[in-house]
Amino acid sequence: MHEMSIAQSLLDIIKEEMAKNDAKVLRTVRLHIGQLTAIVPESLSFCFEVMTAGTELEGAKLIMEIIPLVGHCQSCDRDFQIENYAFACPYCQSTDIKTVSGEELSIVEMEVE
Amino acid sequence: MKVSVVKNILEANERIAQQNRALFDEKGLTVMNLMSSPGAGKTILLEKTIDALKDQLRVGVIEGDIQSSQDAERIASKGIPVVQINTGGACHLDGNMIRDTFGEFDFDSLDLLVVENVGNLVCPAEFKVGEDFKAMILSVTEGDDKPSKYPLMFHESSVLLINKIDLLPYVDCSVEKIKEESLKINPQITIFEISCKTGEGLDKWFKWLKQFVEHRKASFSGNA
Numbered sequence: 001m002h003e004m005s006i007a008q009s010l011l012d013i014i015k016e017e018m019a020k021n022d023a024k025v026l027r028t029v030r031l032h033i034g035q036l037t038a039i040v041p042e043s044l045s046f047c048f049e050v051m052t053a054g055t056e057l058e059g060a061k062l063i064m065e066i067i068p069l070v071g072h073c074q075s076c077d078r079d080f081q082i083e084n085y086a087f088a089c090p091y092c093q094s095t096d097i098k099t100v101s102g103e104e105l106s107i108v109e110m111e112v113e
Numbered sequence: 114m115k116v117s118v119v120k121n122i123l124e125a126n127e128r129i130a131q132q133n134r135a136l137f138d139e140k141g142l143t144v145m146n147l148m149s150s151p152g153a154g155k156t157i158l159l160e161k162t163i164d165a166l167k168d169q170l171r172v173g174v175i176e177g178d179i180q181s182s183q184d185a186e187r188i189a190s191k192g193i194p195v196v197q198i199n200t201g202g203a204c205h206l207d208g209n210m211i212r213d214t215f216g217e218f219d220f221d222s223l224d225l226l227v228v229e230n231v232g233n234l235v236c237p238a239e240f241k242v243g244e245d246f247k248a249m250i251l252s253v254t255e256g257d258d259k260p261s262k263y264p265l266m267f268h269e270s271s272v273l274l275i276n277k278i279d280l281l282p283y284v285d286c287s288v289e290k291i292k293e294e295s296l297k298i299n300p301q302i303t304i305f306e307i308s309c310k311t312g313e314g315l316d317k318w319f320k321w322l323k324q325f326v327e328h329r330k331a332s333f334s335g336n337a
Contacts, residue, residue, distance in 0.1 A: 002204055002205055005203065005240075009126065017116060036264065036265055036268060037239065038236065039239075087268075095300030095301075097300075105121065106119060106121050109116065
């Protein structure tokens with residue numbers, strides 16, 4: 001249940017960005033959640049809802065996009081989707097893999113008024 | 114109006130973790146973040162490690178628990194500097210909690226600082242504290258399906274200690290399967306098979322840890 005800490009960090013960023021943009025109303029917040037992160041989207045939505053209830057941010061919605069795990073093979077220079085968390089290249093079997101996406105936990109866009 | 118933001122949500126924690134790390138670097142101090150489920154054997158591993166290495170390494174410990182100071186008392190009885198953090202419900206330690214303990218330690222007189230995280234196989238993996246490496250324990254009584262169920266923890270850890278191997282005759286758990294699955298998720302992970310009860314396999318771990326701390330210190334002096 002670390003979604004509560006994450007919701008708090010998210011709120012801090014949202015408030016900072018709203019102040020910067022002189023925004024008063026928050027409609028939606030778009031997030032990218034990597035497949036490898038241990039985040040439960042429903043739980044994060046619930047925590048966000050609880051924390052914004054009764055505040056000026058009440059009613060704002062989180063839109064979460066799950067980002068698939070993609071690796072880049074350092075040996076044969078190809079990208080591939082990592083299935084079943086197997087960090088090995090399906091083309092050349094090398095285990096020298098760089099993670100391209102799937103580890104992110106980011107806020108990407110806010111709709112404000 | 115749409116506002117493009119693009120920020121890591123955990124950025125604030127990661128910034129603090131980096132500042133912690135910079136201080137540890139300055140002191141040439143090795144910091145290990147030790148994680149596992151509750152009851153896998155973190156504190157007993159620490160006790161055994163301190164007993165074996167205390168004449169060779171100066172060790173300090175941060176104990177993270179939701180409640181109680183039992184673990185800190187166990188460590189303090191060994192004459193080791195220890196600080197207990199009670200998270201009061203939070204399921205993990207973060208960079209800020211670690212920073213708050215800094216006044217309690219004399220880092221110049223330490224070689225190794227161990228952060229014993231809150232017992233939990235999920236959340237601690239997500240929060241950096243400024244460590245050099247993460248080590249995790251999986252005990253054989255937990256079952257060999259854990260790597261595929263908790264991939265982030267196995268992916269983030271540099272070291273996996275498979276504990277309680279003395280109980281293997283009594284449980285349906287394949288060490289080979291744990292190793293195979295863990296290496297699939299993290300091909301670079303270093304694995305030790307140990308029993309903190311009988312002492313089996315611990316010597317290899319002590320040796321590895323001591324070498325790591327010495328290399329870290331040497332690379333620090335080299336850069337200074």
